Amino acid sequence: MSHRVIVPIGPYHPLQEEPEFFQLYVEGEKVVDIDIIIGYNHRGIEKLAEGKHYDQVPFLVERICGICSSSHPYAYVLAVEDILGGEANVVPERALYIRTIVNELERIHSHLLWLGLAGHFIGYNTVWMWAWKYREPVLDMFEMITGNRNNYAMMKVGGVRRDIKEEDISIVKKMLDELVPAVDMFKGAVMDDPVIQARLKGVGILTKQQAIDWCVVGPTARASGLNIDVRRDDVYGVYDRLNWNVIIEKDGDIFAKTVVRILELYECVSIIRQCLDKMPKGEIDADVKDIPSGEGLGRVEAPRGECLHYVKSDGTNRPVRHKIRAPSFMNVASNKVACIGGTISDATITLAAVDPCYCCTERVAVMRKSDNEKVLNGWDLIKLSQEKTDKIKEGMLNARPQ
Amino acid sequence: MNIKKTALTKSIWVFHISAGSCNNCDIEILDCLTPRFDLERFGIQLIGSARHADALLITGAMNRKSVPRMKKVYEQVPKPCVVVAVGTCACSQHMFRDSYNMIGPLDEILPVDLYIPGCPPKPEAMISGIVKLVTKIRKSK
Amino acid sequence: MNIKEGIREGLGSKILDWKEHSARRIYFLIDQKDIVEVTKLLFKELGLRFSIATGTDTPEGFEMLYHFSHDNTGQFYSVRVLIKNKEKPEIDSIAPLFPGAEWIEREIWELVGINFKGHPNLKRLLLADDWPEGDYPLRQK
Numbered sequence: 001m002s003h004r005v006i007v008p009i010g011p012y013h014p015l016q017e018e019p020e021f022f023q024l025y026v027e028g029e030k031v032v033d034i035d036i037i038i039g040y041n042h043r044g045i046e047k048l049a050e051g052k053h054y055d056q057v058p059f060l061v062e063r064i065c066g067i068c069s070s071s072h073p074y075a076y077v078l079a080v081e082d083i084l085g086g087e088a089n090v091v092p093e094r095a096l097y098i099r100t101i102v103n104e105l106e107r108i109h110s111h112l113l114w115l116g117l118a119g120h121f122i123g124y125n126t127v128w129m130w131a132w133k134y135r136e137p138v139l140d141m142f143e144m145i146t147g148n149r150n151n152y153a154m155m156k157v158g159g160v161r162r163d164i165k166e167e168d169i170s171i172v173k174k175m176l177d178e179l180v181p182a183v184d185m186f187k188g189a190v191m192d193d194p195v196i197q198a199r200l201k202g203v204g205i206l207t208k209q210q211a212i213d214w215c216v217v218g219p220t221a222r223a224s225g226l227n228i229d230v231r232r233d234d235v236y237g238v239y240d241r242l243n244w245n246v247i248i249e250k251d252g253d254i255f256a257k258t259v260v261r262i263l264e265l266y267e268c269v270s271i272i273r274q275c276l277d278k279m280p281k282g283e284i285d286a287d288v289k290d291i292p293s294g295e296g297l298g299r300v301e302a303p304r305g306e307c308l309h310y311v312k313s314d315g316t317n318r319p320v321r322h323k324i325r326a327p328s329f330m331n332v333a334s335n336k337v338a339c340i341g342g343t344i345s346d347a348t349i350t351l352a353a354v355d356p357c358y359c360c361t362e363r364v365a366v367m368r369k370s371d372n373e374k375v376l377n378g379w380d381l382i383k384l385s386q387e388k389t390d391k392i393k394e395g396m397l398n399a400r401p402q
Numbered sequence: 403m404n405i406k407k408t409a410l411t412k413s414i415w416v417f418h419i420s421a422g423s424c425n426n427c428d429i430e431i432l433d434c435l436t437p438r439f440d441l442e443r444f445g446i447q448l449i450g451s452a453r454h455a456d457a458l459l460i461t462g463a464m465n466r467k468s469v470p471r472m473k474k475v476y477e478q479v480p481k482p483c484v485v486v487a488v489g490t491c492a493c494s495q496h497m498f499r500d501s502y503n504m505i506g507p508l509d510e511i512l513p514v515d516l517y518i519p520g521c522p523p524k525p526e527a528m529i530s531g532i533v534k535l536v537t538k539i540r541k542s543k
Numbered sequence: 544m545n546i547k548e549g550i551r552e553g554l555g556s557k558i559l560d561w562k563e564h565s566a567r568r569i570y571f572l573i574d575q576k577d578i579v580e581v582t583k584l585l586f587k588e589l590g591l592r593f594s595i596a597t598g599t600d601t602p603e604g605f606e607m608l609y610h611f612s613h614d615n616t617g618q619f620y621s622v623r624v625l626i627k628n629k630e631k632p633e634i635d636s637i638a639p640l641f642p643g644a645e646w647i648e649r650e651i652w653e654l655v656g657i658n659f660k661g662h663p664n665l666k667r668l669l670l671a672d673d674w675p676e677g678d679y680p681l682r683q684k
Contacts, residue, residue, distance in 0.1 A: 038668060038669065039467050039667070039668060039669035039670060039671070040420075040421075040422065040465060040467050040468040040471070041420070041422050041423070041462075041465060041468070042422070042465060042467065042503050042669040042670065043422055043463060043465065043498045043501050043503060043504070044498075044501035044502050044503045044504075044680060045501075046654075046681065047501065047502060047680055047681060048497070048498065048500065048501055051500065059497070060497055063424045063426075063496075063497065063521070064424060065424055065425055066423075066424045066425035066426025066427075066428070066429055066522065067425060067426075067429070069424075069426070082564070082565070082568060085565075086565060113429070116436075128436075129436055129437055132432075132433065132436035132437065133436060133437040133438065136433075136436075136437075136438045149430075149522075149524060150426045150429070150430070150522055151426060151521055151522070212592070212641075213641045213642055213643060214641075214642055214643045215592055215593045215594070215641070215643030215644075216643075227614070228592070228614045233612075233614045233615070233616075233617040234567060234612075234617035234619065235617070294564075295564075295570075296564075296568075297568055297610070297619055297621070299612075299619070306594065306612075308594055308595055308610070310597050310608070310610070312599065320599075321597070321599045323595070323597040323599075325594065325595035325647075329595075329646065329647070330643060330646075333642070333643070333645065333646050336642075466670075466671040466673075466674070467670070467671040467672075502680045503670070503671075503680075
């Protein structure tokens with residue numbers, strides 16, 4: 001007899017990029033349907049951008065998302081520079097390197113953040129605390145280079161706003177040297193841990209075909225075997241002059257997504273090191289006066305995937321149309337297939353795996369309830385998830401020969 | 403006996419609500435709990451249910467869809483409680499003031515006890531704000 | 544086969560205007576009635592990735608841009624469609640072909656007010672339930 005339970009998740013949870021509201025329909029342990037309701041964070045930025053002039057928009061778009069606060073302005077300035085004739089033709093060399101460095105530092109901090117939250121969801125609070133501890137030096141680097149821990153305000157049309165000082169370079173290098181052993185530790189702790197493998201392998205699978213149909217991007221797509229990365233495919237910054245790899249996994253489960261993100265951390269470190277070594281001296285900002293009429297597209301590989309900005313100009317000092325596509329817009333929708341068929345205790349980590357960084361400690365229960373429908377809140381859900389880990393741990397301890 | 407003094411000055415349990423924020427303030431709030439700042443030393447803890455909360459940390463620019471939910475959460479919190487507006491968005495709506503999807507600033511919707519401006523405020527600023535509030539409650543009669 | 548030639552041959556006279564802004568940014572105009580067939584060719588046969596669609600209110604009518612990315616070459620194709628009927632803008636939905644287009648069509652429907660014929664689940668995505676019917680924030684006023 002099917003006893004259908006509705007599990008509302010959201011909209012309130014402290015760890016999320018956009019308050020989203022998931023309604024899981026479960027029978028027994030199994031998730032049979034999911035409703036994704038978004039819009040709790042809709043601020044009308046596309047409309048607001050039409051009222052700002054070209055130099056003001058970067059400040060607006062970096063407040064789309066606090067974690068991708070260099071990817072969005074970067075994609076925007078690329079779009080405007082596309083109207084002007086392409087980034088490489090407009091922006092001075094040194095600025096290209098600085099843009100690349102900031103973009104990669106952001107990826108490190110974002111992946112560490114995700115790793116911590118993923119650990120929290122499966123009941124490994126130690127991983128959470130560790131990951132966030134090692135994330136702090138990255139934020140210090142940001143504070144040193146840009147003046148703020150988040151919302152860096154580095155990008156402007158034609159270049160960057162601030163230079164990286166010579167004396168800072170050695171400090172950044174030292175930070176990277178200290179970060180690598182920490183990443184090594186995570187690699188060991190996460191990839192070799194039997195409990196984490198038991199929790200993540202084969203869970204929340206997004207097959208290659210599904211990944212194509214749902215048009216997912218970034219690590220979510222790369223974990224499903226899609227070989228896409230804007231940094232390589234549609235080069236911006238100086239990525240074509242550096243030596244680095246695109247990390248691809250085949251399985252499409254959450255473990256694969258975790259592995260992709262951890263291995264990408266090494267690539268980020270390597271990219272920043274190469275940039276710091278090769279960075280030439282010179283101007284950091286080209287003088288851009290007028291934006292001619294036309295349209296431009298800018299794409300950036302944000303930590304979560306392809307971030308796309310489309311700007312249409314009519315020759316005045318304000319964009320006529322500014323379209324923004326954040327990577328999560330595609331990735332979150334794919335939860336619909338990744339969650340269904342899994343168990344309820346895997347739902348939290350599955351929903352979090354595309355990195356909308358989601359956890360909802362509690363929400364207001366205003367669901368309509370019929371007699372055989374029961375409402376669980378998000379906290380219960382995390383508890384269920386953590387209990388499952390404990391059970392697996394216990395099972396492994398018992399199985400060990402005395 | 404002043405219930406506020408007894409209930410709200412030790413081991414404050416906080417519940418966090420995002421009403422249309424960019425996530426930065428929310429991350430910095432979590433940052434306060436992680437090893438570098440570690441507010442749990444003082445018994446300050448994020449909790450799962452608004453029904454156990456002493457303080458509400460509200461971030462964001464008051465989105466039309468989330469404000470009704472936020473009011474419902476506020477009704478569930480046992481009184482007296484403190485409401486903290488974290489970030490410039492919650493204090494004054496920041497650059498989203500003119501958006502079509504925003505309802506007035508937070509203090510027109512709920513009574514606010516503490517404003518922590520900044521975009522985002524640094525964890526140090528948040529800690530300093532909480533300390534100031536606790537000092538103020540202690541001095542009150 | 545070269546992807547650019549593949550598109551030009553496959554679509555033939557359906558392409559009304561072809562503009563190469565740069566080597567990697569290609570825009571072409573098609574008629575409104577051809578959008579499903581064009582999408583079928585680009586997405587299903589040639590294997591381009593659907594990136595997003597943009598709806599714009601222009602004086603001539605509603606302009607739809609469907610952005611497709613060819614990831615092997617980094618070429619980015621934008622299919623332009625002009626919906627001339629400003630009173631009752633309508634276009635065939637591409638969401639039945641693949642689910643990735645569902646959300647963006649819902650977003651354009653509610654923010655710009657273009658109706659997508661044949662969309663499996665056309666309902667509000669971002670705006671609140673009490674948002675007035677017939678008020679589209681992204682239209683020029």
